[in-house]
Amino acid sequence: MKLYGLKTCDTCRKALKALEQAGTPATFVDVRADGITAAERAEFLSAFGAALINTRSTTWRGLDADERARAPEALLESHPTLMKRPVIRAGEALYLGWGKDTQAALLG
Incomplete structure (x- = not known):
């Protein structure tokens, strides 16, 4: 299992801790x-589409209109912190975020 995120993200830290406690680090x-x-990037965009871009982030708010209009893949390439977090790969399945649905699927 892989968890993609930021080391400073509280949600990512919570997810890592919960997975470790559940015995699935x-x-x-x-x-x-x-x-x-x-x-x-292409796989995540294919799976989640526009939902992968975090339009509530500080990074997004700092972009001008021209930058925001770029293709999602180009945005994520130049601004990786725009990716909603975490993205979790569990085998062939991908999950976005650490909501109740993701927790139920991964923690049982």
């Missing part, structure tokens, strides 16, 4: 420090 990938590949 995840490998953490910091999207800012480690980055993600173009293939991973």
Whole structure:
């Protein structure tokens, strides 16, 4: 299992801790420090579409209209912190966020 997020993100830390306590630890990938590949970006966008872009983030609010109008993949390439977090890969399944539905699916 892999968890993609930011090391400073409280939600990512909660998810990592809960998964570890449940006996299913995840490998953490910091999207800012480690980055993600173009293939991973494309796969995440294919799975989640526009929902992958966090339009409530400080990063988004700091972008001008021209920057916001760019294609989602280009935005994520230049601003990886725009990705909603966490993205969790569990086998072939992908989950976005740490809501009750994701928790139920991964923690049982």
